[in-house]
Amino acid sequence: MVAPVAVAVPVIDISGYLAGDAQAKDRVVGEFRNACEDQGFLQVVGHSVPADLQSRHLACLAEFFALPAEEKEKVAQSKSKCHRGYEHIGGQKLDELDEDVTADQKESFSVRRDRPLGRFLQGPNQWPENPPQFKEVYTEYYDSVHELSMKLFRVMALSLGLNEKYFDDFGSDPDGLCLCRSHHYPPTPPDTAGRTRGIGAHTDFGAMTLLLQDVVGGLEVLHKRTGTWHAVVPIEGAYVVNIGDLMQRWTNNRYRSTMHRVISPSNGKDRYSCAFFNEGVLDRMIECIPTCLRPGDEPLYEPLKVEDHLIKRYRQSYWAAGTELE
Numbered sequence: 506m507v508a509p510v511a512v513a514v515p516v517i518d519i520s521g522y523l524a525g526d527a528q529a530k531d532r533v534v535g536e537f538r539n540a541c542e543d544q545g546f547l548q549v550v551g552h553s554v555p556a557d558l559q560s561r562h563l564a565c566l567a568e569f570f571a572l573p574a575e576e577k578e579k580v581a582q583s584k585s586k587c588h589r590g591y592e593h594i595g596g597q598k599l600d601e602l603d604e605d606v607t608a609d610q611k612e613s614f615s616v617r618r619d620r621p622l623g624r625f626l627q628g629p630n631q632w633p634e635n636p637p638q639f640k641e642v643y644t645e646y647y648d649s650v651h652e653l654s655m656k657l658f659r660v661m662a663l664s665l666g667l668n669e670k671y672f673d674d675f676g677s678d679p680d681g682l683c684l685c686r687s688h689h690y691p692p693t694p695p696d697t698a699g700r701t702r703g704i705g706a707h708t709d710f711g712a713m714t715l716l717l718q719d720v721v722g723g724l725e726v727l728h729k730r731t732g733t734w735h736a737v738v739p740i741e742g743a744y745v746v747n748i749g750d751l752m753q754r755w756t757n758n759r760y761r762s763t764m765h766r767v768i769s770p771s772n773g774k775d776r777y778s779c780a781f782f783n784e785g786v787l788d789r790m791i792e793c794i795p796t797c798l799r800p801g802d803e804p805l806y807e808p809l810k811v812e813d814h815l816i817k818r819y820r821q822s823y824w825a826a827g828t829e830l831e
């Protein structure tokens with residue numbers, strides 16, 4: 506049940522920081538640090554992604570997901586050797602612990618950077634024929650949100666007392682993995698209320714996630730201290746930014762990767778969202794960032810290769826839904 510008392514997810518206006526204002530920079534960096542050390546969830550407004558691009562992207566998604574199933578299946582993820590394209594409802598189950606809840610009641614479309622086939626998740630995208638502007642708008646959106654993520658990695662570096670370019674390579678290496686996955690959550694049928702999950706409870710796999718959600722609502726975050734779920738109230742055009750498991754590990758638990766889930770809409774509305782995940786370079790070793798270790802402390806985790814971490818997490822979430830993943 507969602508707790509009646511709202512646990513605030515901080516809202517950070519980064520417009521002054523982006524404009525180069527030194528005072529705003531200190532404020533933004535401090536607010537970002539507090540949010541990441543607390544729940545690892547925040548919302549960013551005053552960012553650089555144009556509102557018009559967000560609307561065009563969401564409109565294209567609605568048009569695509571409304572196509573007949575056989576049209577969407579032409580670009581099914583099961584046809585891709587690198588897990589790109591359309592995934593039908595129930596293809597993934599992110600809640601790996603609760604057997605009673607359904608597989609994820611979302612359909613999605615996944616895009617990464619086009620690379621030659623070979624390494625895990627590397628390869629070419631698949632694009633639908635309709636709507637005709639889908640590829641162009643999706644690509645423009647991907648580039649814009651990727652650019653914003655790089656600005657936020659700079660804030661992240663400063664907030665950890667590091668050189669502001671510390672994460673530049675991790676986030677912008679052409680072989681680095683970023684996933685821009687868009688979702689459609691159809692309204693839940695009334696008879697399955699309580700058991701349906703748009704997305705089951707999970708933590709994100711990568712370093713940082715930037716999520717655009719429409720105004721329908723349904724995203725919830727688990728408040729660790731009280732064990733209660735709280736709505737992340739939609740703010741039109743804002744990005745919900747959250748820390749993923751890789752960053753929690755990298756920062757020796759200083760920054761928190763927090764459980765979240767999506768409850769399918771029960772108000773008869775369709776919900777759309779788009780998540781951008783920075784998952785990093787496959788060969789990169791993740792080991793405790795020096796500024797995250799107090800004198801005399803030991804790192805909590807062994808060094809871990811990004812590739813090993815991602816293979817394990819992706820496979821688990823697909824096997825839980827009975828889907829094969831190459």
Ligand SMILES: O=C(O)CCC(=O)C(=O)O
Pocket residue numbers: 686688704709716718724765766767778779780
């Ligand atoms: O659609 C949402 O609001 C959340 C999506 C999400 O948590 C995910 O894709 O990992």
Ligand SMILES: [Fe+2]
Pocket residue numbers: 707708709765
């Ligand atoms: Fe997530």
